[in-house]
Structure formats: C-alpha cells, structure tokens
Amino acid sequence: MQASTDFTPTTELLSGSPKMMYTYFLLNQCAKYLDAMRQPKDVNIDTVTNSLLAFCPDVARRDKLFDKYIERKQDPKIENAVTASILTIGDFQAYLSEVLEFTEKSAGGF
C-alpha cells in the first residue's frame, strides 16, 4: 500500500495555531510510519523509527525513547525490530497525547 505524499494542509490548518500545524504534520508522519510497518521487509526499520522520533519536541524525552528502542530490540522477549519500534512509537504517542492535551481532563469545585 502506497502512503499518501500530499502534505499540503487545508486552508483552515494553514491559518491554525503552531500546535494544530504540528499535530497535523505529525499525524501525517504517523500514517507514513504505519504504511512502512505494513511492509517491513522493504524498509529500514531503524531509519523509519528514528526519523519519526526525531520530531519529538522534548530533547530529553527523545533521547530516552531512542535508548528504549535499542533496549527493546535487544530484549529476547520482543524478538524483532518491528515490535520494538511499534512499542516505542506507542510510548511517543502517549507522551504526545499528554502534552498536546488530546485527552482533556475535567475538574469540579464546590
């Protein structure tokens, strides 16, 4: 399956906030990543994973995720790079969900 190469944001997004633009860009990258993972034989998993992690806005977090990826690859329980990559990108998504507030929390007062 061929990934879409159209990165042109819609007019609405072009006038959106940097946060919206970044989210849009990142989700496009994730779509490409998933396409690559569907055909792992033809791609270099390390390159794909590292290029996506490179967009992590927090440098310290990015370095941790790189280390985690390498650690998982070497973990005998995980066995292959594809699973290690998917798990690491999952961690990246959890972090993004927190900082970009995909899940808004509610509070009540008295």
Next chain:
Amino acid sequence: MVTVYSSRTVKDITPEDSAKIVAAGVPLSIYTSCFMDLGPSNKSAIKRFANICSAINEHELPLPPSKFIEFVADRTSGKSKQDFTMIIDAKKGYGKSYSSAYLCGRYAIEMAERFKQDPKDYFSLENCALLEDTEGITKIMDVAEKQQAIIIDDAGTAIGSRDFAQQKNKNFNKILATCRTKRWFVILNVPISSHIDVQVRELVDASAHVYKPFHEGGFNVLKINSSESNYRFGKKKVFERKFSFFERKFDFWCAYSPDVLDPFRGFIEKYDRQRDEAANKIIREITSMEKARSNPVSSRDKKRKVAIDKWGQVVKDMTEEGKSARAITKRTGLTDHMINIIAAEMGLK
C-alpha cells in the same frame, strides 16, 4: 451542624470528619486538594461529579473548600482595591436564586473566618434586592457596608436592556462602574444575560450558568467562566474562560441550598416569602399602570377641562354680551383655538 472547610482549615480536618467522609464513599482527596478530579472531560464527567455532590448532601458531610469563593474573597479583601461582580443566568425555576444565595453565604463564611466576624455581617436578607426597581437597588447599595455580598434578583426588572437609555439605567451603571472601592461581591440574576443592560454585562468579572439543576439531590451544577470585554480596533470582543486553579480547568461547580450553611439556616423560607411579596407588588403596580393605559386621560384633555372649569362661564357671558374674540382673549389669556373649543363645548354660536 455542617462544617465548612477552607484550604487553610482543611489541614486540621478532624479524624471524625475524615472517617465520616470515607464511610460515605466520598474521596478524601476532594477536601485535601480542594477540587474533585473528574477524569477525562466527557459526557459522564458531570455524572461523576453529581454523585459526589449528592453524597455530601445526603450524608450531611462537611463542605469541601471552595477555591472560587477564596478567589472572590482574595479579590475583595486583597491589597489591590478590587471588587467582584458576576451574572448568573438560567431558565426560570432552575435555581438561580438558591445558587447565588449559597455563593454569597459561603463568601460571608469565608470573610467572617478571615476577619474573625459573624458571617451575617457580610450577607443577610437586607442585601438582597428582590424584584426591585432601580430605586430599590440603589437604596440597598446606599446602606451596604464594605465587602458585602449583594444579590440583585431578576436584574432585568431594574436594568433591563429595553430601558438602556433611561436615566435609571444610567445611574445604576454609574454606581456599578464606580463602586469598586466598596469592594462588594455583587451577583446579578437573570434568565438570559442579554436581558440586562449591555454596559452592565460588559462590566462583570464572571458569568455563571446553572448547567443542570439537581433539585432532588439538593444542589445545582454551575458552569462559571471569567469574563473580560475589550474594545480594540473598532470591535468589541468578549473573552470567557473557565476558572483555572492548580493548573486544572474547572468545568463544573456545585451550589447547594444556602440552608445547608449553619449561619443561614431558614434563609430560603424568608427569601421566598419576601420574593412573593415583591412579585405581588409588581403585579399590582403593572395592573394599575395597564388600567391607566387602557383608559387614557391625555394632558390635552386635562388642560381643556381646566380651561372650561375656570373660564367657561366668563367666555359664555362675554360671548352673549357680544364681545369680540380679541376682547375675550385679552380678558382670559386663552388662545383663539381654546376659546373656540370652549364655545363649542358650551354650545355657543
């Protein structure tokens, strides 16, 4: 007796209270952290909140600290000379009055605790303008001491948007714009906020809405937003934001009946009685105004009647004597037109 905790006093929460709270299935964290974590902001967040609010009321648990009330008290008692004005809107019967009386009651308790006074020194029935016209409200404001909580119930009666250009509205706006040094906590109640004068709306610090009434549970869930109106580049913009404390945006606020607050027990009964009287008074006044409107006596008719009563006989006598209209005008000071009217009324030729 229901204890009302603040963020200062909750540190010394009694073991009995703690045990009672835990036994009722209410998380102790809502007392210690001064808010309730409702998890993800989804449709069921309000249900989770309502369950806890209901349990507190049902088991007569102590009331948790209110960051909103502490924020208002900080404003009205802080170093910068500020006051706090807010609008509460909701459909008729949703509990605007009860909610505003609860907020004022909690404010009074908070202020009394800070300044070692009686809560009734800060809020009482005398501070409630119930269906009053502008004169009634200004009278209340004239006698109110500093840092009082004041409720203007059904503010549309006094400062309705339809009467925006009337002197009474202008006077009220003047009071609201300049009363900052009085440092009041003023709550205006209205079914729809657009029903009150736009200048008043622009001056308020917060707008609240009774989002969901839970009358059977004995509380209402409110949404409170800070309100800021700016005029920039020829356009007016109103910014409304959720109140945020502890880096959390607060979606809901709970308002119980003021009767749960010990210093204000029985308040609602008196409030309702006074409000009924005010409603009857308004109905009477409007009925008599409507009667006068349907049987109008215009000023022109009044003037004609007075002229006939005073000069009718003189005009008749002079006409019969054959005096000229000029002579009658000179004698009576009436215009030719009025003399003709009188002559016609009295059947003179």
